[in-house]
Amino acid sequence: MKIERIVLFTGLMLIICAGYAQLPKRGKPNIEPFRDEIARARKGNVDAMITVAAAYQGNMLTEDAYKDYKNALKWYQRALASSPTAEQQFEIKFNLFRLYFTGGYGIQPDLSLAKLYHAEAVALNPLPIVSSYAPNLHLQEFFQLYEQAQTGDIQAAIKAAMMSYQYGIHYPTAMHLLNMAANQPDAAYLVNRYEAELSKYRQTGNASLDRAQLFDILHRHARQGSMLAKTALLFEALTPSQFSGQRLKPEEAAALLDNIEQQWKAAYADEMQLKALCLLTKYQTGNNKILTLRRIAAVKTNLPSEELQFAKPLLEEWKNFERQAATIEGLAELQQKYALSGFTIDPNQWRAHFKGEVKALLHLKNELEKPVVQQLVGQANWEAYQEQLQKKAADVIKEAATPRLVINFHEELKRNTWLKTIRPSLEDAVKAKFSMLGIDSTNMPFFYAQSTIEDTKFSNIHEARMFISNLLNALPQPFVILRNTSKTEKARLEELNRKIIAEQARLSSFAKVKIIRDLLGEAPSVEQIERAKPMLLYESWLQPEGEKMFFHYTSDSPNWFSGDIRRGNVFYYYKVTRIGTSNRFRLEIQAVANDKSNLVFNSIVRTNFSPDGVYEVDILGSRMTGYAWNISENDYLTCIFRQNQQTIDLQPFGYIARCLDRNHGYHYDFPRQKVSSHDFSERNAVRSAVRAFILEYHNALKPL
Numbered sequence: 001m002k003i004e005r006i007v008l009f010t011g012l013m014l015i016i017c018a019g020y021a022q023l024p025k026r027g028k029p030n031i032e033p034f035r036d037e038i039a040r041a042r043k044g045n046v047d048a049m050i051t052v053a054a055a056y057q058g059n060m061l062t063e064d065a066y067k068d069y070k071n072a073l074k075w076y077q078r079a080l081a082s083s084p085t086a087e088q089q090f091e092i093k094f095n096l097f098r099l100y101f102t103g104g105y106g107i108q109p110d111l112s113l114a115k116l117y118h119a120e121a122v123a124l125n126p127l128p129i130v131s132s133y134a135p136n137l138h139l140q141e142f143f144q145l146y147e148q149a150q151t152g153d154i155q156a157a158i159k160a161a162m163m164s165y166q167y168g169i170h171y172p173t174a175m176h177l178l179n180m181a182a183n184q185p186d187a188a189y190l191v192n193r194y195e196a197e198l199s200k201y202r203q204t205g206n207a208s209l210d211r212a213q214l215f216d217i218l219h220r221h222a223r224q225g226s227m228l229a230k231t232a233l234l235f236e237a238l239t240p241s242q243f244s245g246q247r248l249k250p251e252e253a254a255a256l257l258d259n260i261e262q263q264w265k266a267a268y269a270d271e272m273q274l275k276a277l278c279l280l281t282k283y284q285t286g287n288n289k290i291l292t293l294r295r296i297a298a299v300k301t302n303l304p305s306e307e308l309q310f311a312k313p314l315l316e317e318w319k320n321f322e323r324q325a326a327t328i329e330g331l332a333e334l335q336q337k338y339a340l341s342g343f344t345i346d347p348n349q350w351r352a353h354f355k356g357e358v359k360a361l362l363h364l365k366n367e368l369e370k371p372v373v374q375q376l377v378g379q380a381n382w383e384a385y386q387e388q389l390q391k392k393a394a395d396v397i398k399e400a401a402t403p404r405l406v407i408n409f410h411e412e413l414k415r416n417t418w419l420k421t422i423r424p425s426l427e428d429a430v431k432a433k434f435s436m437l438g439i440d441s442t443n444m445p446f447f448y449a450q451s452t453i454e455d456t457k458f459s460n461i462h463e464a465r466m467f468i469s470n471l472l473n474a475l476p477q478p479f480v481i482l483r484n485t486s487k488t489e490k491a492r493l494e495e496l497n498r499k500i501i502a503e504q505a506r507l508s509s510f511a512k513v514k515i516i517r518d519l520l521g522e523a524p525s526v527e528q529i530e531r532a533k534p535m536l537l538y539e540s541w542l543q544p545e546g547e548k549m550f551f552h553y554t555s556d557s558p559n560w561f562s563g564d565i566r567r568g569n570v571f572y573y574y575k576v577t578r579i580g581t582s583n584r585f586r587l588e589i590q591a592v593a594n595d596k597s598n599l600v601f602n603s604i605v606r607t608n609f610s611p612d613g614v615y616e617v618d619i620l621g622s623r624m625t626g627y628a629w630n631i632s633e634n635d636y637l638t639c640i641f642r643q644n645q646q647t648i649d650l651q652p653f654g655y656i657a658r659c660l661d662r663n664h665g666y667h668y669d670f671p672r673q674k675v676s677s678h679d680f681s682e683r684n685a686v687r688s689a690v691r692a693f694i695l696e697y698h699n700a701l702k703p704l
Contacts, residue, residue, distance in 0.1 A: 026106030027065040029056050041075065046088050049079035050095075057095065059168075069099055070106030090124040093117045102170050115143055129166055132310035133235035133275055134228060135268050136303070137163050146177075154181040155268075158190070165194055189221035189229040215246050222256060230256045231272065234279040253283035274299045278311050286339045290376050293318040325377040328368070328388050342372035353392065356400030358409040362416065365389055390422050397429040403447040404454055406433040442496060445475050446503040453511050458518040461535060468511045475507075476500055512545035520549075523558040526577045558683050563675070565691050567664050569593065570704065572694050576605065576686055583607045585686065587619065589694065591704055600702040602629040605689070607682055615641040615685035619693050621656050624702050637697055639689035643680045647672040648688050652697065659699035671695035 031038065034055045040048035053075035056068045073096070080092050097117035103109025121127075122140040129137040142163050148156035161177035164170050174194065181187035193209075196217060201207040209217070218236060221229035234256065237248045248256075260276050277296045281289050296311065297318045308315075324330035332347035334340065344367055354360040367373070368389070374382045400406045410430050413419050419426060434440070439447055449471055458464040478497040481490055520532055529550075536542065536550040555562045559578040564571060571592040576585045589601035603622035609615055621635030635654030642648075647669060652660070664671065675687040693700070 023104035023108075024064045024067070026070055027063070027067045029058065029066045029068050031055055044082055046079050046082050046084045049075050049082065050088060050091055053079065053095065057099065064105070067105040069104060073099055073107055086124055090121055093121040093124065097121055098169055118143065128307070130307050133231045133279060135159060135162065135272060136307055137166060139163075139167060142167070142169065149177055149180060154184055157181045158184060158187055161187075161190065171198070185221060185224050185226035186228045188224065189217070189226035192217055192221065211246060227272065231276050231279060234276070234283075238282055248283060250283045250285070250288070253280055254288070270299050270301045271303060274301055274311055278314055281314055286341055287372065287376060290321065290338060290340065293321065294378070322378065322381070325381050326384060328385055331377060340376065343367045343370050350392070353395040353399040356396055356402070356405040358396055358405075358412045361389070361392060361396050362412065365418065393419065393422060393426060394429065397426060397433065400433060403437050403439055404451045406430060406437060406439070407444070407447050407451050442499050443503050446507050449475055449507055450510060453514055458515045461515070461519060461539070464515045465541060468515070472504065472508060475504070509545055512542050513549065516542070516546065516549045520553070524553060525581065526560050529553045529560055558681075561683055561687070563687055563690070565694055567695055567698060574690050574694070576690070587690065589701065591701070593704055598702070598704055600704070601700070603631050605686055607686065609682070613643060615682060617641060617685050617689040619689060621654060621700060637689070637693055639685070639692060641674070641685035641688060646674060646677055648674060648692060650692055650696065656697060656700055659697040661698040662696060664695045664698065666695065
């Protein structure tokens with residue numbers, strides 16, 4: 001005998017039985033298809049006896065005229081007396097319980113026998129119906145709930161009705177119990193669904209509703225407040241479907257379960273609250289999912305372990321979250337994993353101790369104090385962060401390697417309430433840093449001013465000049481030494497003045513370079529350099545830093561650079577300037593000999609960075625024709641510049657191939673060596689190509 005026989009219509013066990021005032025008469029089932037089973041049953045085969053009994057018993061869709069409970073009872077009793085296995089005994093006694101509870105079709109209902117067989121069946125197999133979206137049903141509770149329903153207990157009536165329907169005990173009893181709770185949204189939903197499934201089965205032989213009909217019922221009763229319909233809707237909507245309207249958005253899922261704790265508590269206790277929340281997580285991401293996981297972990301149920309399988313992955317996920325969230329670095333990783341929002345943590349900054357920047361540490365502290373963080377990680381973890389931040393403050397001052405960083409920490413230590421709580425140890429660390437960096441009372445104002453300059457973004461040359469002038473004037477000035485000053489005091493003041501003058505010069509130079517870099521950047525274009533030339537060379541207050549920066553921008557920047565190389569008795573000087581923002585450059589080569597300078601080459605260089613990480617540099621051929629240089633796109637020297645190779649590869653095209661001249665006086669490999677072996681950049685690739693061009697393809701240059 002197989003327990004699966006009990007389950008009909010995709011997990012719903014349905015029978016049709018008499019709930020009429022007069023018991024249905026005994027019918028005449030069509031047993032012709034069961035002749036072989038009857039023969040086996042007569043020979044004592046218990047499994048065949050149960051099959052024959054079930055054929056006489058029929059199911060809820062069998063017409064009354066074809067049901068014969070008397071013969072069904074006879075075969076079940078014969079099977080029971082034929083030494084059935086435990087599994088067969090359960091099926092026999094379960095069906096005897098249903099026969100006596102229902103009655104009709106040739107036998108009288110007998111509640112006492114029904115209870116007896118019910119108890120014996122349950123003892124053999126509790127047969128729970130476990131669901132991840134509906135209340136779990138336990139066969140042993142049927143009569144208890146049934147009797148509670150008779151006293152007016154509405155929730156007991158709904159649950160007994162569900163058991164009567166899903167265990168296939170008695171369809172009319174299920175509908176009668178639901179009618180007792182007719183004012184309840186859940187009862188209205190179950191009546192609608194059970195009737196639809198019964199009608200569908202009678203029409204097609206399949207009780208499963210099509211998706212459109214099912215979702216029509218679920219949506220309608222969810223709107224009317226049925227919590228059972230809401231969770232069923234959440235569950236069914238997770239299944240991919242061709243009907244786009246059946247999918248739920250996260251906000252729709254959340255709206256369905258608004259006030260879920262209060263609504264489920266009264267009706268189905270914590271079991272359904274837990275199931276609804278677990279379903280909700282399937283729609284959620286980010287903060288919402290974590291907050292729902294926290295709610296799940298707070299739900300306490302009496303469900304046995306095997307009935308908690310649906311929640312175990314989520315409970316384990318929450319444990320892992322809480323465990324990892326015990327540290328700030330762990331929270332940073334969780335933020336990325338779950339796309340948590342409302343606060344920001346940079347794990348790289350945390351691991352690097354914010355590179356000694358105290359403001360970044362204080363910013364993180366402010367982020368962690370946002371209410372959303374405490375909501376996500378809980379009070380215990382949140383409090384643990386405070387201790388971790390205090391330890392990190394000590395790491396930050398250790399990491400502070402520049403005067404600016406140490407001074408910033410010193411300033412924050414004086415005014416920040418939180419840092420003051422750990423002040424003694426931090427003050428000692430700051431003093432040690434001051435001593436290590438040579439910061440004292442004399443030069444400290446200058447380092448403060450340097451911090452101000454570093455924190456200021458200059459955008460206008462005239463405003464920058466006024467800002468620096470005012471800042472420098474506000475700093476300590478050299479002391480005036482009077483005639484009657486003692487030798488000892490005079491020596492002390494002269495030493496102080498030397499320090500002050502040196503600090504003024506250092507700070508002034510720092511400020512000028514900072515202003516220029518703010519206005520032009522690290523790699524200005526050729527046009528920007530040309531426009532800035534008057535400022536860099538003729539603004540007297542910017543000197544000598546202006547001239548130095550102009551030389552840097554025109555000799556060693558990514559857009560304008562130069563170089564030189566000697567070949568024999570001739571000194572060659574080249575200048576490379578980028579054309580706009582393209583990958584093309586102007587190349588000019590001057591030859592200096594006998595104190596005279598001549599333009600010997602004027603062309604174009606083009607570069608390309610290939611997907612495999614290689615720079616290709618093409619120097620286009622160019623010839624002087626009259627008073628102009630004729631540049632050829634078809635005659636060029638290609639130089640291949642690879643990162644892990646000490647030399648470059650050369651390949652000439654067109655007439656450039658005839659310009660090879662290795663009479664340069666250097667070692668054979670020298671022309672093809674990189675200008676800088678460790679610099680893998682476009683600039684170094686062009687420098688290396690131009691040097692190789694001058695040395696090895698010298699005949700391409702205009703003769704002196």
